[in-house]
Amino acid sequence: xIEIKNIQKTFGERTILSGISxxxxxGDTSLIxxxxxxxxxxxxxxxxxxxxxxxxxxLYDGRDFLTGDEDTQxxxxxxxxxxxxxxxxxxxxxxxxxxxxxxDMLTNMATSEKMERAQFCLQxxxxxxxxxRMPSEISxxxxxxxxxxxxxxxxxxxxxxxxxxxxxxxxxxxxxxELIREITDEFKITTVVITHDMNSMMEIGEKIMFLYxxxxxxxxxxSTITQSKVAELNEFIYANKLLRDTKA
Numbered sequence: 001x002i003e004i005k006n007i008q009k010t011f012g013e014r015t016i017l018s019g020i021s022x023x024x025x026x027g028d029t030s031l032i033x034x035x036x037x038x039x040x041x042x043x044x045x046x047x048x049x050x051x052x053x054x055x056x057x058x059l060y061d062g063r064d065f066l067t068g069d070e071d072t073q074x075x076x077x078x079x080x081x082x083x084x085x086x087x088x089x090x091x092x093x094x095x096x097x098x099x100x101x102x103x104d105m106l107t108n109m110a111t112s113e114k115m116e117r118a119q120f121c122l123q124x125x126x127x128x129x130x131x132x133r134m135p136s137e138i139s140x141x142x143x144x145x146x147x148x149x150x151x152x153x154x155x156x157x158x159x160x161x162x163x164x165x166x167x168x169x170x171x172x173x174x175x176x177x178e179l180i181r182e183i184t185d186e187f188k189i190t191t192v193v194i195t196h197d198m199n200s201m202m203e204i205g206e207k208i209m210f211l212y213x214x215x216x217x218x219x220x221x222x223s224t225i226t227q228s229k230v231a232e233l234n235e236f237i238y239a240n241k242l243l244r245d246t247k248a
Contacts, residue, residue, distance in 0.1 A: 001025055002158060002190050007046055007056035009039075016042050017053065018214045026157075027188045029181050029204045031195055034211035035236060040194050041162060043211070047192070048082060048160055049073070060158065078106060081151035081189075083161040087143040089135040089150075096122065096131035099149045106154065121149040125179060141172035145179065152183060159184065159191040165200060173197060177204050198240040201225060210236070 002024040009017040017039045024030040032040045045051040047058050049065060058065040060076045068076070089098045100118040103109055109117070122128050125145040130138060138146070144164055151159060161180060165173035177197075181204045184191040193200065201208060205222035212232045220228070228234060 003059040005057040007053050009053040016214050020216050024190050024192050026190045028206045029184050029191045030207040031193050031205045032209045038211040039214040040211050044194050079157040081156035081159045083147045083151045085163040087147045095133050095146050102154050121153045125149045159189045161193045165197045
């Protein structure tokens with residue numbers, strides 16, 4: 001379980017996050033949603049240690065990531081998998097080498113073990129036949145699947161996905177959502193997804209946190225989100241539905 005308590009973050013005189021608290025449970029696909037500039041990506045960066053908030057706690061199964069000693073922080077980082085928005089693949093490495101990279105950097109596994117683990121993860125995302133291809137030779141959706149394979153190669157307890165469907169067509173987006181949900185359920189991972197995709201909200205939003213101007217305005221599930229009486233959330237949902245209908 002991941003628990004955040006009273007996360008506060010400012011840049012200069014601007015408050016980006018104001019007292020954000022919440023819990024994210026194993027086996028659940030939890031979404032953090034909101035418009036551009038609402039603080040959702042900053043919150044994710046606070047949770048994975050790329051940004052340090054002025055106040056608050058980030059607890060991983062009770063371990064404080066922000067104030068823990070170096071060994072504690074390293075142990076937690078080894079238990080994280082991150083899918084970055086652009087995929088963040090190395091152009092000079094093959095698909096298999098990209099997936100294997102965390103094992104090369106963070107473990108003392110034998111080469112044969114690394115290869116076996118990387119190949120298993122590629123197979124899990126349906127890309128076992130793309131192992132020797134370069135990132136420039138595969139589609140955007142395939143790059144996202146490579147990113148997911150790399151994110152789970154260390155067998156993480158916690159998975160973070162930053163806008164996994166950005167730049168993808170609707171059908172590919174649905175497949176990526178299904179893959180994230182399947183992996184979360186199969187390995188009982190605590191998964192946190194940053195998104196503004198309406199389909200993701202309705203299909204995989206077992207728990208949803210809505211941010212508006214740096215504050216948590218609503219929390220619930222996909223089955224209750226349309227019943228919200230929060231005006232800002234309803235406007236956000238309507239705008240996304242209108243955009244989706246226009247694209248369709």
